[in-house]
Amino acid sequence: MENHVSFNLHQQDAVDWLRSLPDASVDLIVTDPPYESLEKHRRIGTTTRLKNSKASSNAWFQIFPNDRFEDLFTECYRVLKNHRHFYLFCDAETMFVVKPIAEAVGFRFWKPIVWDKQKIGMGYHYRSRYEMILFFEKGKRKLNDLSIADVIECPRIFRGYPTEKPVPVSEILIRQSTQAGELIVDPFMGSGSVGLAALTQGRSFLGNDICSEAVSISQQRLTEFLSPEITILNLL
Secondary structure, eight states: OOOOOOOEEOOOOOOHHHHSSSSSSEEEEEEEOBHHHHHHHHHHHHOOOSSSSSSSSSSSOOOOOOGGGHHHHHHHHHHOOOEEEEEEEEEEHHHHHHHHHHHHHTEEEEEEEEOOOOOOOOOOOSOEEEEEEEEEEOOOOSOOOOOOOSSSEEEOOOSSSTTTTOOOHHHHHHHHOOOOOOOEEEOOOOOTHHHHHHHHTOOOEEEOOOOHHHHHHHHHHHHHHHHGGGGOOOOO
């Protein structure tokens, strides 16, 4: 039987938005918060110091401070169904901050997955070529394909939305941790890459971002992907 997928987009603070979702209503969370260490890198010039992304016309996003991760992870844990996974994109510095916080609210930490961007980026001490994807679990759920390595090789996005993630990276995570028809959530959706990955894999998507431009870009991107007869869009 054909799987009808849908998406629903919101513009709100990430924690406040998650608080509006019912308990145990989500099958997977994949997200990339604008973590605090990005602002440090901007100040010293290891990433853009401009108000707009150097690689695009899009405005740089509002930073999510480290002291709010406990509230974020508490809500992520609450909205996830039992025996489900949670993936968090972050840099090596943020990993040491957030891992113990996520464990304290109940998540089991499995390991960092390395996203190999295949080309070096900016930086001073060993220029950056990779990013971490922290793999957390609520309950116990087996991955769908145990042959997948913990290094995902995929080129970075060139001249895209600020810190935009490639759709194929999120597609791997979604295939590993969900079944067709399940619900994927991203409270920091940016340009909607996780949403597009969800739809391409036959999953539905709930997305949120505090930035109106992000919501507009995601709306257009996801609407263009879905054929009219299966699009269900409620933009709040």
